[in-house]
Amino acid sequence: MKYLKTVQLIVLIIGIVIVYHLIFNPDIGIHLLWNILIPIAPALLVVATGLWRNICPIASISLFPRHMGFSKKIKLSTLQVDKLNLIGIIILFLIVPLRHALFNTDGFATALLLISLSCTAFVLSLFFDWKSAWCSGLCPIYPVEKLYGINNKISFPNAHCDKCYNCVSPCPDSTSNISRDTSKNIYKKLSSLFLIGGLPGFIYGWFQIPDYYQIPNISQLIVIYKVPMLWSLLTMVVFLVLKKFIQEKTLIAIFAASAVSCYYWFRIPALFGFGIFSEDGMLIDLTHVLPVWSIQIAVYLTSVFFFWWIVFSKQKKVSWMIRPVYGRYEKNIYSNK
Numbered sequence: 001m002k003y004l005k006t007v008q009l010i011v012l013i014i015g016i017v018i019v020y021h022l023i024f025n026p027d028i029g030i031h032l033l034w035n036i037l038i039p040i041a042p043a044l045l046v047v048a049t050g051l052w053r054n055i056c057p058i059a060s061i062s063l064f065p066r067h068m069g070f071s072k073k074i075k076l077s078t079l080q081v082d083k084l085n086l087i088g089i090i091i092l093f094l095i096v097p098l099r100h101a102l103f104n105t106d107g108f109a110t111a112l113l114l115i116s117l118s119c120t121a122f123v124l125s126l127f128f129d130w131k132s133a134w135c136s137g138l139c140p141i142y143p144v145e146k147l148y149g150i151n152n153k154i155s156f157p158n159a160h161c162d163k164c165y166n167c168v169s170p171c172p173d174s175t176s177n178i179s180r181d182t183s184k185n186i187y188k189k190l191s192s193l194f195l196i197g198g199l200p201g202f203i204y205g206w207f208q209i210p211d212y213y214q215i216p217n218i219s220q221l222i223v224i225y226k227v228p229m230l231w232s233l234l235t236m237v238v239f240l241v242l243k244k245f246i247q248e249k250t251l252i253a254i255f256a257a258s259a260v261s262c263y264y265w266f267r268i269p270a271l272f273g274f275g276i277f278s279e280d281g282m283l284i285d286l287t288h289v290l291p292v293w294s295i296q297i298a299v300y301l302t303s304v305f306f307f308w309w310i311v312f313s314k315q316k317k318v319s320w321m322i323r324p325v326y327g328r329y330e331k332n333i334y335s336n337k
């Protein structure tokens, strides 16, 4: 557990360093965030979701009021959490296309985005208990964690919750196969359709658009949203059709593997200069060093790995984290339902 606390602190410091560079040395900050940290994140969400949820720097900021004892610890109902999850997905689909228009090339705007997300997480945690409002509620990455982390194999100690106060039910960190939570209100149904059905198309469409190095005009801005949204609509339809023929559990796994594979299918070539739009998202130009076929082999192997891990490998039925012992409040604190 102690090692996780240390890693938590190190990653928080890295986050602060990245924000510093985004403001004062934007080229370095953009490389650190978009071309190193973010490309690692999806793979980490697949193989060690619990590790990421323990060390995410915005989670650490969010849980600071709770650790320091000045959160009001208000409890949210399951329905309220489901509503927050849906809003988180909408925020994700609104922010990610803006990377082409702004964040991929503007360090200061990206720093403002990260600071705004951190402030939102912090303020929510001033009022609501543990992870209910941010880490398992409004965080736009949480739905992706839930999708990519469906075939979890490693359970980490929970480095944030010293005791469990049932802040959300079911707790995504402590429940195995959380993605297959079967409660089906309208918010949950929409969240599943948008994220599980829509994510592979959204990612494919996103990679078909170049970065703009100055604020794009309105028609470019429309294209930035239109292309990923149309592709996402297409995969949502495919998802709905396949749902009639394929067992839901298997279908979700196939869509999760497709989404993460699609990401690396485009992102690995782009990192090394082999992308569709030459310099977009390039970490280092290896076009004169590596043959094209080596990159092709890398993306094929990556896809094979994700399909094996998510779809074909044996379910271990372990939660992302080990549930801590239950704690008890002196009195129950519930918000209005």
Ligand code: SF4
Binding pocket: 130, 131, 132, 158, 161, 163, 164, 165, 166, 167, 168, 169, 171, 172, 173, 174, 323, 324
């Ligand atoms: S372990 Fe308990 S307190 Fe911690 S996030 Fe899960 S439900 Fe909330």
